[in-house]
Amino acid sequence: MSKPPTPQVLTANDLLTGTVVFWTGSAWSTDPATACIFADPASQQAALGDAEADAGRVVGAYLADVDEGRLVRLRERIRTTGPTIAYARKGA
Amino acid sequence: MYRYDDFDARFVRERTAQFRAQVARRIAGELTEDEFKPLRLMNGLYLQLHAYMLRVAIPYGTLSSVQMRALADIADRWDRGYGHFTTRQNIQFNWPKLEDVPDILDALADVEMHAIQTSGNCIRNVTADAFAGVAADEIEDPRPTAELMRQWSTLHPEFSFLPRKFKIAITGSPNDRAATKVHDIGLRMVRDDAGAPGYEVAVGGGQGRTPMLASVIRPFVPKAQLLAYLEAIMRVYNLHGRRDNKFKARIKILVHELGVAEFTRQVEEAFRGLDGPSVTPDAGLVAAIEAAFEPPEYAVLDASSPRFDRAKAADPDFGRWAATNLMAHKQPGYAAVTVSLKPIGGIPGDATSDQMRALADASERFGFGELRVTHEQNIVLPDVRLEQLPSLWRHLRAAGLDTPNRGLVTDIIACPGLDYCALATARSIPVAQAISERFADAERQQVIGPLAIKISGCINACGHHHVGHIGVLGLEKNGEEFYQLTLGGAPEGDAALGKRAGPGLAADEVPGAIERLVDRYLEARQERETFLQTYRRLGHDAFKEALHDAGH
Numbered sequence A: 001m002s003k004p005p006t007p008q009v010l011t012a013n014d015l016l017t018g019t020v021v022f023w024t025g026s027a028w029s030t031d032p033a034t035a036c037i038f039a040d041p042a043s044q045q046a047a048l049g050d051a052e053a054d055a056g057r058v059v060g061a062y063l064a065d066v067d068e069g070r071l072v073r074l075r076e077r078i079r080t081t082g083p084t085i086a087y088a089r090k091g092a
Numbered sequence B: 001m002y003r004y005d006d007f008d009a010r011f012v013r014e015r016t017a018q019f020r021a022q023v024a025r026r027i028a029g030e031l032t033e034d035e036f037k038p039l040r041l042m043n044g045l046y047l048q049l050h051a052y053m054l055r056v057a058i059p060y061g062t063l064s065s066v067q068m069r070a071l072a073d074i075a076d077r078w079d080r081g082y083g084h085f086t087t088r089q090n091i092q093f094n095w096p097k098l099e100d101v102p103d104i105l106d107a108l109a110d111v112e113m114h115a116i117q118t119s120g121n122c123i124r125n126v127t128a129d130a131f132a133g134v135a136a137d138e139i140e141d142p143r144p145t146a147e148l149m150r151q152w153s154t155l156h157p158e159f160s161f162l163p164r165k166f167k168i169a170i171t172g173s174p175n176d177r178a179a180t181k182v183h184d185i186g187l188r189m190v191r192d193d194a195g196a197p198g199y200e201v202a203v204g205g206g207q208g209r210t211p212m213l214a215s216v217i218r219p220f221v222p223k224a225q226l227l228a229y230l231e232a233i234m235r236v237y238n239l240h241g242r243r244d245n246k247f248k249a250r251i252k253i254l255v256h257e258l259g260v261a262e263f264t265r266q267v268e269e270a271f272r273g274l275d276g277p278s279v280t281p282d283a284g285l286v287a288a289i290e291a292a293f294e295p296p297e298y299a300v301l302d303a304s305s306p307r308f309d310r311a312k313a314a315d316p317d318f319g320r321w322a323a324t325n326l327m328a329h330k331q332p333g334y335a336a337v338t339v340s341l342k343p344i345g346g347i348p349g350d351a352t353s354d355q356m357r358a359l360a361d362a363s364e365r366f367g368f369g370e371l372r373v374t375h376e377q378n379i380v381l382p383d384v385r386l387e388q389l390p391s392l393w394r395h396l397r398a399a400g401l402d403t404p405n406r407g408l409v410t411d412i413i414a415c416p417g418l419d420y421c422a423l424a425t426a427r428s429i430p431v432a433q434a435i436s437e438r439f440a441d442a443e444r445q446q447v448i449g450p451l452a453i454k455i456s457g458c459i460n461a462c463g464h465h466h467v468g469h470i471g472v473l474g475l476e477k478n479g480e481e482f483y484q485l486t487l488g489g490a491p492e493g494d495a496a497l498g499k500r501a502g503p504g505l506a507a508d509e510v511p512g513a514i515e516r517l518v519d520r521y522l523e524a525r526q527e528r529e530t531f532l533q534t535y536r537r538l539g540h541d542a543f544k545e546a547l548h549d550a551g552h
C-alpha cells in the first residue's frame, strides 16, 4: 500500500521585503495559520504553478510539509517564527 | 590605509547605479528571478531563511573608523541595528529589504566599500592576518599584496566564470594566523637566501564536505612575480576544473585528482608561457599601493609602561583581560588589542550598531582610526599605547566589549546555522551559547588555556569545524538536530584536520561532552601543555574514550 500523500503548504519570501509568506489560496499572508493546505500532489503542483505566475510579488516559492496544520520540519518552523536566539534587535 | 583611486570610485558607483536599475526592473516585472538572481548575488545579496542578507566585503579585514560608523548607520537605518562579522572577515546584514539595497550600496560607496566578490564563482574577498602590519613576528605587511590581488582579480575577464568560488588567504608572518592551509590558495611570506621577501605558495586547501590541507607547490615566488604565478594557477584551474560537478569543482579536487606533482608541472609550464610583463603590475602602481600601507606615525615610547603595569596589579579584571586579549606589537610601547565579540552566552560575531560606534570611537581615541576584523569573528584595534590600555578597557567595558577570552574556550567560532541560513541542517548559535555559559568562569578559562571550538551548522563548514581543536558539526536525522564532534584540528602552524569522535550528540549533550574532553586534558596535561599538544601526545583514542566513559 502506498503512503497517503503528505499535506503541504505553499510558502515563499516577499519580493520587496524578503518576509516569509504563505499562500492562502487567494493571497500571500505572513500568518502560517491562514495557509491553504494542499492535500494531494496534483493540487500541490498546481499551487506551485500559481506561485510561479506570481513571481512579481514573491521569490523562492516551494512546498513545505505540514502535519495537522503544523509545519513538520524544524527548518520551516524556525523560518516562520524567526531566529531562536535573542539577537540584538533594536526598536522592534 | 588604502584609499580608492578615481578608477575604483567610478567603478563602484557604476556598479551601484547598474544594480539600482536592475532592482527596479525586477520589481517592475521586467526581469524574472532566474535572470535577477545572478545579478543580486554579484552584489552580495542572498536570500536566507527569513529574509534577504547582504554580505559586505571588508578587504583583508581592514576598515577605518569612518567605515565602521557607516556600517553602524546602515544597521540602524536599513536593518535591525546589528551586524554579523564572519569567518571571512566580512560583515553580514540579516534583514535588508530589496528596495533599500541600492541605497545601502550607495551608502557603502560613500565610504569606499561595496558588496562585490562576496558571492558567486569568482575570486572572493582576499583574507589576511588580522595583525598584518603590526605583528612583532612579521616579515612585512602582506596587505599591499592583498590589495594588488584585489585589483587584479576584481575585473579580470578570465575570473568571472570560474568553475567554483575561489578563496585566497595571505600572511606576512611565519606564524600563520590566516588559516592559509585551508584556502584554495594560501600565501605565506618567506625570505629567500639573499633575504628578499617573497611568498610560499600552497594550493588546494579547503573545508566543506571534502576537507583538505593545501600543498606547497612553490617554496618561494619573488614578490614581483606573484601575480603572474597566481595567474598561471588560475589558468590551469580554469582549463581543467570540474564544471560538470559542483561537488568536485573546487581546485582542491583538481590538485587531488591530478596529483600535486602533475598539477605543479602544469602551473610551472603555464607560468613559463605567460607574458610576465603584461601581468606584472608596473612599479609605480605597486609603490603607490605600498605607500598607502606605510605605518602610522608612532610615538617613540619605552617598551614598558608603569601605568599599565600598576593597573594590571591593581585590578584583577583588567589584569585578566590584558593577559588574554593583547598581542605583541612591532613598535615598542604599543599593543595590538583583540576586542572579543564573544560575550558569555552571546552570539559569536554579532555587534550592535552602538558597539560598532564604540569601536570606531575607540580606534580614534586610542589608535589611528583603523580596525581589523579577524577570521575568529573578533575585532582588532591594531595600535594602542600600553599606557592607554586601562582607559581603553574602561571604554570597552561600558559597551560590553571587555570579555577576556581571546583564544580561550569561550572564544567560539560559530556560523549562523539554522537560525538564519537556508542551507543549514542544524543550529550553531544556541550550541555556542550553551558551551559559553558552561565555561563562563573567566579564571577557569585561563587555567584551561588556548582551546579553539568551532561550530558549523552544516557540511559546508563556514564555522571551520574541521580545524577546531574541538569541532562541532550540526546535522539532521529524522527531523532532529544532532552534533558530530571532531578532535585535533588546527588552522595554523602544523595545520591539521580534525578526526571524528564518538556518535552524534543531542544539542544539550554537547557542553557536557566538551567538559569531559577538557577534564581529560586537565588530568593528563604536562606542564604548560595546551589542549592540542596533549591531544597530539596522547592520541585521538584517549580523548575519544573520555567521551565514552561518561556512560553513553
Ligand code: SF4
Residues within 6 Å of the ligand: B415, B416, B417, B418, B421, B422, B423, B424, B425, B456, B457, B458, B459, B460, B461, B462, B463
Ligand atoms: S556552514 Fe552551513 S549552516 Fe553554517 S553558514 Fe555555512 S552553509 Fe550555512
